[in-house]
Amino acid sequence: MADPPLGVWLYGHHVAQLISKRPGEVVCRYTEEALDTWPGGTPLLSCSLPLGPRPLKHAGLYFRGMLPEGQHLQAMAAAANVASYDTFGMLARFGRDVAGAAVIGPEPSEDRPGSVAPYSAEQLANEVAGLEDRPLAIYDDSELSLAGLQNKLLLVSTDEGWARPG
Secondary structure, three states, X not given: OOOOOEEEEEOOEEEEEEEOOOOOOOEEEEOHHHHHHOOOOOOOOOOOOOOOOOOEOOHHHHHHOOOEOHHXXXXXXXXXXXXXXXXXXXXXXXXXXXXXXXXXXXXXXXXOOOOEEEOOHHHHHHHHHOOOOOHHHOOOOOOEOOOEOOXXXXXXXXXXXXXXXX
16 A cells, blocks of 8 residues: 655745655655746756656655665664654655654645754753664654664754753
């Protein structure tokens, strides 16, 4: 059974729809809005995915690049309860905050007020020390996906010190 499609929004424009009929597959189809707004062949999302009316069956390679690698990918897959090779499933869980301007999800992302969870100096030190065991310091409310292999921790600087975005 195919997963429900995911939308791709770029600067508030619904530009594409992603579909998958099996784990690991991602097919991208540009929306009528995108086709009516930009000239054909425009590298709207990527040079490898030029704007056009035909489904792009190799889109999984591009979207896979938005996800982390190695142990980070394994940790995120476990948090999302999907296989690490299931790019579509990973995007369904973490696609709302990927590198670049694209927002990926089953529906448009609602503007919501940002929140932060302050770290004490000790909490921050523990978070950094624990990155090997919990890559990217992902929490249940985390929506981020940072590509690459290196340990990373997303921080927000506040007047009171460091915090994690919520």
